[in-house]
Amino acid sequence: MKNIEGSSRSFLLSLKYLFFIKKNKFTHIYCREEKLLFFLIFYNKLFFRLPLKFIYEAHDFNSKKSFWYKYILEKSDKVIVLTKYIKSKFAEVIQNTNNVFVSPDGVNIKKFDIEISKEEARKKLNLPLGKKIIVYIGLLYEWKGVQTLAESSQYLSDNSMIVFVGGKEHHVEDFKNKNIRYKNILLVGSRPHEEMPFWIKSADVVVLPNTAKEDISKYYTSPLKMFEYMAGKTPIVASDLPSIREILNEGNAVLVEPDNSKKLAEGISRILNNNELGVKISEQSFFDVQNYTWRERSEQVIDFIK
Numbered sequence: 001m002k003n004i005e006g007s008s009r010s011f012l013l014s015l016k017y018l019f020f021i022k023k024n025k026f027t028h029i030y031c032r033e034e035k036l037l038f039f040l041i042f043y044n045k046l047f048f049r050l051p052l053k054f055i056y057e058a059h060d061f062n063s064k065k066s067f068w069y070k071y072i073l074e075k076s077d078k079v080i081v082l083t084k085y086i087k088s089k090f091a092e093v094i095q096n097t098n099n100v101f102v103s104p105d106g107v108n109i110k111k112f113d114i115e116i117s118k119e120e121a122r123k124k125l126n127l128p129l130g131k132k133i134i135v136y137i138g139l140l141y142e143w144k145g146v147q148t149l150a151e152s153s154q155y156l157s158d159n160s161m162i163v164f165v166g167g168k169e170h171h172v173e174d175f176k177n178k179n180i181r182y183k184n185i186l187l188v189g190s191r192p193h194e195e196m197p198f199w200i201k202s203a204d205v206v207v208l209p210n211t212a213k214e215d216i217s218k219y220y221t222s223p224l225k226m227f228e229y230m231a232g233k234t235p236i237v238a239s240d241l242p243s244i245r246e247i248l249n250e251g252n253a254v255l256v257e258p259d260n261s262k263k264l265a266e267g268i269s270r271i272l273n274n275n276e277l278g279v280k281i282s283e284q285s286f287f288d289v290q291n292y293t294w295r296e297r298s299e300q301v302i303d304f305i306k
Contacts, residue, residue, distance in 0.1 A: 014039035018048050028305060032057035038068035041075045053077045055305050060220040061089040078305045082222035083246055101304045104247060105222040106297040107289060112197045112231035121202035125195075132160040132272050135203035135234075137196060137225045140167035140175050143217040145209030145239060148261050150179045152209075155265035160184055160272070162207075165191055165199050200232030204278070205271050208238035208248075212258040219243050230289035235278035237267040247292070252285035 013036055021029070029052055031037040041054055056076040062069070073079070073093060079100045081087050091097045122129055134156075140146050146164065153162050162185045167175065172189045179185060191199070200206055206229045210217040221243050229236050230252070238244050239258035248255065254277075256267035271278045 010035040010039050014043055018044055018050070021052070022048060022050055027051070028053045028055060030055045030057065030305075032059065034065075034069050034072060037072045037076070041072060045075075053305065055080060057081075058086060058090070059222075060216060061086050063089075063093065080301060080304075083220060083243055085219040085242055101301070103297055103301055103304075104292060105224050105227060106292045106294040107224070107227035107231045109231045109289065109293055112200065112228050113233065113286070114197045114201065116198065116201055118202060118204075121198045124198055125202055127163070127202055128161070130159070132157065132204050133202060134160060134162045134205045134207055134268055135165060135199055136162065136207045136209065137165045137199060137228070138167075138223075140164070140171040143211050143214040145211045145217070145258065146175065147178075148211070148259055148264055149207055149209040150175070150182055150185055151261035152265040152268065153182045153184050155262050156184065156268065157272075158184065160268075161186055163188065163199070163203075165196070196228060197232060200229060200234050203234050205268050206232070206234045206236055207264070207268065208236060208244065209264055210239045210241055210244065210258060212239065212241055217241065217243065222246075227289055227292050230285040230292075233282050233286045235271045235282045236285060237264065237271065247288070248285070252281050252288050254281065 010033070017040060029040055031040065037054065037056055044050055044052060054076045055078045056072055057080040059082055077099065079090060079094070080103050081090065081100060082104055084102050087097065087100050087102050090100050094100060119129055127133060136146065136149055138144055149162060153160070164185065164187045167187070167189060169189065172187050176187050208223060208226055208229070210221065212218050218241050226244070226247060236248065236253040238248050238253050238255055240255040241258055254267045254270055257263040
């Protein structure tokens with residue numbers, strides 16, 4: 001039923017958009033919703049015949065997807081993807097990969113590079129000043145590796161606290177019940193995005209513990225929080241995965257074996273016990289993230305689709 005309803009909405013929206021596009025004489029359509037783009041291309045060809053360029057932004061790849069997915073790949077003038085791996089998979093079905101451009105996600109650096117000390121951020125968030133604080137920001141989905149992070153707490157010192165920021169209400173409750181035996185984790189639930197710079201600044205370490213067990217994590221993701229962590233100038237510990245390595249490396253983060261709570265704890269401890277290392281990698285990650293602003297991304301995409 002959901003697929004039928006989704007198709008109906010996409011059908012009606014496509015007609016509405018095409019009338020609007022015709023009235024305003026637009027030249028390009030940029031879309032990441034497959035069904036909507038299918039109807040836009042199909043009905044433009046059938047009824048409107050406007051001289052439009054169609055650009056599809058893909059966040060994953062599945063060779064077994066439906067006929068409309070294959071149709072938009074064939075008919076799109078340009079394709080934007082998040083990772084090099086996605087581009088390599090599109091090369092299997094698209095003859096001209098020159099029309100495929102890799103453009104990772106980005107960040108508003110000014111929003112996260114705030115002038116506040118770690119202590120001030122903790123006071124604002126009511127966090128303990130004397131603890132070693134490890135922060136994870138994001139949803140509590142399994143593929144994000146949050147269970148591995150929770151389990152890593154048993155290998156950290158008693159003076160450490162892992163703070164999970166985010167998650168839908170029922171996920172937070174389930175996660176809390178599942179991990180009730182771990183005494184040094186704190187779940188604060190969903191918080192306004194305006195608070196995220198303060199959570200990052202409050203941390204001694206921020207973590208990106210993605211799993212290697214699912215392709216979305218291993219190959220496709222370009223995590224927004226990764227760029228936000230980098231812009232926040234806080235040392236990063238992350239899973240050593242192809243998707244993550246497109247941005248992070250040993251020079252700007254500590255990379256650890258995925259799905260291994262003990263190795264994750266060791267990576268976190270490396271930073272907690274070595275202030276010089278933390279400063280070094282956080283400064284390098286902040287330098288590197290200058291290439292991944294939203295403005296930089298939009299300018300590169302516009303240049304590509306012209």
